[in-house]
């Protein structure tokens with residue numbers, strides 16, 4: 001396959017580890033179908049050792065014969081592997097801490113002991129016929145030489161990939177690039193990067209890891225995941241397309257509906273400013289912006305909304321200028337009178353400030369019609385006097401939307 005990078009969507013595993021999130025079996029199956037429809041090539045479907053219900057859910061997903069790789073998350077324990085076998089899944093991510101902090105705190109192991117566990121468990125999983133990835137939890141705080149030995153050991157024992165997890169989200173794009181590039185230079189197998197968003201850098205770090213040579217990256221829809229979450233599928237896929245021109249196989253126009261579906265199943269509100277899928281991310285209010293983009297939409301557009309199945313929206317609010325107001329009025333068959341423009345801007349501004357909201361087209365028309373009536377009755381002496389606001393706004397004729 002000529003794909004540049006393969007995304008492993010872990011919404012149904014790490015995403016579900018977000019506080020309070022619990023998908024039903026039906027939700028998981030529907031989400032898995034939607035992830036497939038959106039072009040995700042690999043899904044981390046769950047954690048079989050969690051018990052019979054989780055195993056049943058994974059079995060149901062496997063039974064759907066989705067045209068993607070379904071992967072189960074397992075600790076490096078024989079009983080976790082047995083649960084994965086029972087679930088019928090074909091791929092496992094066998095996870096073991098990589099940092100000395102976590103090795104000691106969670107397992108009481110030193111580096112040599114960890115390598116032995118990896119060797120044994122990967123061999124066991126490979127012998128059972130699994131596609132095996134090794135998950136290095138807390139790789140970002142691990143000793144680099146140990147990580148290199150982990151990759152070498154995993155590869156020798158039969159793993160096809162090693163996942164480097166920035167479990168506590170402390171990397172930045174520079175340190176991510178350095179870590180992945182150094183390990184790539186020594187690795188004979190694929191590397192995957194798994195970011196966390198504690199410092200708001202998950203998507204940026206994921207791009208850096210891919211630039212450094214990682215061919216696989218973990219993502220979740222909306223960035224749902226432990227604490228501040230993971231790298232968001234929609235952010236990584238859009239950024240890869242726009243910045244790197246890279247093929248992730250993701251159907252970008254499917255992302256808004258997918259995000260809404262995940263938000264609903266997770267009982268989470270999506271922030272209006274959430275990149276790509278938030279309600280306001282293609283909405284413009286500021287006067288100078290609207291005046292520019294009505295002439296050429298590229299003036300204030302880094303990401304074309306059409307690329308992700310969205311539309312640009314212009315709203316009227318506290319920061320609107322005459323061009324935007326004229327534009328919205330024109331849609332109701334009214335030409336903004338140049339003599340009333342400055343006063344209209346001032347009135348709109350005051351109303352938006354008072355109501356702390358945008359102004360609908362109907363409200364705008366009402367304000368304007370009222371102002372025109374006042375003007376006809378002779379109440380209006382001219383620009384700048386109506387409503388005693390001062391404005392140096394000039395009226396620009398509505399431009400053409402491109």
Ligand SMILES: CC(=O)SCCNC(=O)CCNC(=O)[C@H](O)C(C)(C)COP(=O)(O)OP(=O)(O)OC[C@H]1O[C@@H](n2cnc3c(N)ncnc32)[C@H](O)[C@@H]1OP(=O)(O)O
Nearest residue numbers: 014017047049050075076077095096097106107137167226
């Ligand atoms: C950063 C991440 O997101 S990693 C993914 C984390 N995912 C989860 O925790 C999934 C949900 N977890 C669970 O349902 C439960 O914790 C289970 C089923 C995994 C384990 O439950 P319990 O048996 O009750 O153990 P508990 O939750 O206390 O976890 C501690 C045990 O896990 C072991 N453990 C933790 N990580 C690993 C690992 N990577 N490999 C091997 N053992 C591990 C600890 O050594 C300890 O083992 P012990 O019980 O034999 O002493």
Ligand SMILES: O=C(O)CCC(=O)C(=O)O
Nearest residue numbers: 095135136137138165167
């Ligand atoms: O070890 C892994 O597979 C990664 C687990 C994880 O979600 C993390 O470390 O953040």
